[in-house]
Amino acid sequence: MPKVVKSSAREMILKVKEFCEAEQKNQGVLIPLNNVRKRVAAITGVSEKTITRITKEGITAASTSKKIVTPGKSRPHPKKFDLDGFDLCAIRQKIHSFYVVHKELPTLAKLRAALREDINFQGSITTLHRILNRIGFKYKRCQSRRKLLMERHDITAWRARYLDKIRINRTVEKRPVVYLDETSIHNTYHTKSCWQSEEEPGMFVSESLGSCWIIAHAGTKDGFINGALLMFKSQSKSSDYHDDMNSANFLKWVTEKLIPNLPERSLVVMDNAPYHCTQLNKAPSMSNIKSSMQEWLRQKGIYFEDTWRKAVLFELIKQNKGPPTFAVDELLTAHGHEVLRLPPYHCDLNPVEKIWSLVK
Missing domain, CATH: 1.10.10 (Arc Repressor Mutant, subunit A)
Structure with a gap:
């Protein structure tokens, strides 16, 4: 079976043939015979430097009894695994x-x-x-739990109660509705995307986030409430601004800035952030020691026996703990206001969230 001549070799043969035909037509030598390198370069159509380099590779290959290989052919290639x-x-x-x-x-x-x-x-x-x-796996952004939890029955009922309360307030009670929320912003805050092309690189952004500022505010249908702004520089290295906006800071802001500027008989809407839900009557949980469970039951006048295990005591606590009492609710109620909490995972019902997006 004859050896297959590759395309690069076929092109070289054609160049040599054309050179020989040109010499025959001119009835002489186009390039002097004593200039071998220049003559070979003209015949093959490659540069003289390439002829010199290949000549050296040929000498090296001859001395080591090896063949001349194509550049890059000996490069290591990834192994292929045929998995069943x-x-x-x-x-x-x-x-x-x-x-x-x-x-x-x-x-x-x-x-x-x-x-x-x-x-x-x-x-x-x-x-x-x-x-x-x-096999179908893609490395991409994690999915939100929201789409799995929004339609839980208890959250569906919570959403119905919330919307019913808003409807009653609009038609009967007619309290001024005040929405409050917190956010954070870095002093190098910038847009995350822009239109770009090969000629127009668009906007360059800083890799450093810079200082973080915590912002808390409240607003009505007429806009932000005058004098209710809280803004301070974060002292935490955490990326979560909730580490700075704790229960003490939140209650201080409500007492000193929010309540003095609220309209009378306001309906204050807030989410279920931990610092919004500081309980005054917090019952023991399973993580508490047995003696604290017993003391809580004793104060409530609930019968139990000393030999009962924690699991039995905790069942008694759950049956008798009643609804939670939150510190901020008591504070606002004492000044004639009412608190309405958003259903979990329903931040879209809080207009302030959309305002933060526009501001940023």
């Missing part, structure tokens, strides 16, 4: 076990180490990345 259906199923099950059994995020490094033990997987992290893409 059993192995692919094992990879899926391993990812599932990380989430469900171990309650752990399956990074590529952890997953590769686990697969080495289970199915003797010898591929690299890059290879594993390609395999995960092939």
Whole structure:
């Protein structure tokens, strides 16, 4: 079977043929025979530097009894792993076990180490990345729990009660509705996206977030309430502004800035942030010691026996603890106002959230 001549060699043959035909037509030598390098460059159509380089490679190959290879051909290539259906199923099950059994995020490094033990997987992290893409896994932003929790029956009922209260207030009570909320902003705050092209790079942004400022405010249908603004510089290194806006700061703001400027008989709407829900009558939980549970039951005049276990005492506590009493509710009620809490995961019902978006 004759040897296959590759395309690059075919082009070289045509160039040599054209050079020879040109010499025959001119009935002589186009380039002097004593200038070998220049003559070979003209015949093959490559530069003289390339002729020199290939000549050196030929000398080296001859001295080491090796063949001249194509540049880059000896470059290491990633190994291909032909995994069967059993192995692919094992990879899926391993990812599932990380989430469900171990309650752990399956990074590529952890997953590769686990697969080495289970199915003797010898591929690299890059290879594993390609395999995960092939079987349908994509590395992307985590999904929100909101779409799973919004339609829980208790939250559906909470939303119905909230909307009913707003309807009654509009038609009967007619209290001024005041919405309050907190947010944070960095002094290098910037838009996250812009229109760009190869010629127009758009806006360049700073990688440093800079100082963080905590903002709390309240507003009605007529706008923000004058004198109710709270703004202070964050002292926490955490990325969550809730670490700065704690119960003490929140109650101080309500007492000193919000209440003095509220319209009379306001209906104050707020979400369920932990510092909005500081309980005055907090009952013991299962994390409390047994003696504190017994003391709480004793103060309530509820019968129990000293030999009863914590689980039994906790059932008694749940049956008798009653509705929670929040510090901010008591504070606002004492000044003639009423508190209405948003249903969980329903920040879209708070207009201030949309105002923060516009301001930023």
